[in-house]
Amino acid sequence: MSSATSSPPIILTGDRTTGPLHLGHYVGSLRNRVALQATHEQYVLLADAQALTDNADDPGKVRRNVLEVALDYLAVGIDPNATAICVQSALPTLAELTLLYLNFVSVARLERNPTIKDEIQMRGFGRDIPAGFLCYPAAQAADITAFRATLVPVGEDQVPIIEQTNELVRRLNRQAGCELLPEAKALVSKTGRLPGVDGKGKMSKSQGNAILLSTSNPQIEAAVQRMYTDPNHLRASDPGQVEGNVVFTYLDAFDPDADAVAELKAHYRRGGLGDMVLKRRLTAILQETVAPIRERRAELSRDPDFVMDVLRSGTAKASETTKRTKEAVIEGLGLFRL
Numbered sequence: 001m002s003s004a005t006s007s008p009p010i011i012l013t014g015d016r017t018t019g020p021l022h023l024g025h026y027v028g029s030l031r032n033r034v035a036l037q038a039t040h041e042q043y044v045l046l047a048d049a050q051a052l053t054d055n056a057d058d059p060g061k062v063r064r065n066v067l068e069v070a071l072d073y074l075a076v077g078i079d080p081n082a083t084a085i086c087v088q089s090a091l092p093t094l095a096e097l098t099l100l101y102l103n104f105v106s107v108a109r110l111e112r113n114p115t116i117k118d119e120i121q122m123r124g125f126g127r128d129i130p131a132g133f134l135c136y137p138a139a140q141a142a143d144i145t146a147f148r149a150t151l152v153p154v155g156e157d158q159v160p161i162i163e164q165t166n167e168l169v170r171r172l173n174r175q176a177g178c179e180l181l182p183e184a185k186a187l188v189s190k191t192g193r194l195p196g197v198d199g200k201g202k203m204s205k206s207q208g209n210a211i212l213l214s215t216s217n218p219q220i221e222a223a224v225q226r227m228y229t230d231p232n233h234l235r236a237s238d239p240g241q242v243e244g245n246v247v248f249t250y251l252d253a254f255d256p257d258a259d260a261v262a263e264l265k266a267h268y269r270r271g272g273l274g275d276m277v278l279k280r281r282l283t284a285i286l287q288e289t290v291a292p293i294r295e296r297r298a299e300l301s302r303d304p305d306f307v308m309d310v311l312r313s314g315t316a317k318a319s320e321t322t323k324r325t326k327e328a329v330i331e332g333l334g335l336f337r338l
């Protein structure tokens with residue numbers, strides 16, 4: 001089962017199919033995926049089974065967004081010839097591995113996961129948390145290990161999930177008495193957590209605070225106009241605060257000219273730089289970033305057969321890979337085989 005030493009490192013990432021993707025995904029993970037696909041074996045998972053863990057009352061939303069997220073992938077430049085784009089629910093092996101792994105993690109440990117804690121609070125579950133939601137770190141461990149991925153490009157919020165994956169890997173390897181599965185490293189980009197346009201929590205599909213990759217130019221302008229700057233910066237001549245200023249956070253993430261941003265920060269701190277100047281600059285940069293993606297997306301959406309073919313072939317490739325891993329896990333743990 002050992003892979004040739006010359007084979008490229010394997011990447012697995014994915015997104016819940018809870019809505020079209022936004023600028024947080026773009027800077028948090030999509031940009032890395034596009035850059036790495038030439039030098040890595042990459043799988044990207046449309047995580048519809050995971051999306052259901054907090055959307056059981058709306059399976060239609062989860063289904064519809066499989067194609068929406070696939071369109072986003074293709075529109076940002078994920079190349080189906082270099083990356084296998086696959087559908088989680090069409091890979092039963094992932095569910096089988098999840099079921100196995102759940103025996104190697106305690107409920108208490110799942111409850112202690114900081115991301116799960118945050119998300120329970122954000123979604124207001126209290127004690128009524130769906131069991132599938134509580135267990136999704138085990139499912140994500142199954143996803144990552146099924147592909148033998150060693151690199152996972154993710155936003156900051158997912159780091160505790162990768163840590164838990166590695167704990168599970170070590171536990172399974174101990175049980176098997178060999179290096180059955182590899183540990184994985186989270187690859188967090190420079191902007192691991194883009195705030196929402198309201199500046200409160202992270203930009204998130206479920207929180208209504210996102211600029212989507214399909215957002216029109218006027219909508220981008222309106223979203224930037226609503227962004228918080230420094231509430232005490234009343235006149236352009238006043239000295240302003242850069243820390244916690246959402247417009248500067250976005251300029252840091254999207255403005256290709258870091259020196260110009262550093263100068264703007266200094267000017268803002270000194271006083272004499274109005275919010276409108278900053279907002280106009282940010283609007284133009286975001287519009288330039290989104291426009292080609294939005295246009296390519298609109299083109300692709302007119303060819304759903306092509307998108308379906310991409311998903312079928314990516315899922316077929318993923319099916320082979322994940323089945324091989326499952327066989328190895330069953331053998332490694334010494335379970336019964338017919």
Ligand code: ATP
Nearest residue numbers: 015016018024028154155192193194203204205206
């Ligand atoms: P949901 O609200 O349904 O959970 P989401 O917007 O959080 O959706 P996910 O599908 O959960 O998106 O996340 C997919 C990937 O994108 C993960 O790696 C996550 O860390 C990253 N990501 C999501 N939001 C952001 C953000 N605001 N900044 C940086 N990365 C992000």
Ligand code: MG
Nearest residue numbers: 016157204205
């Ligand atoms: Mg999320």
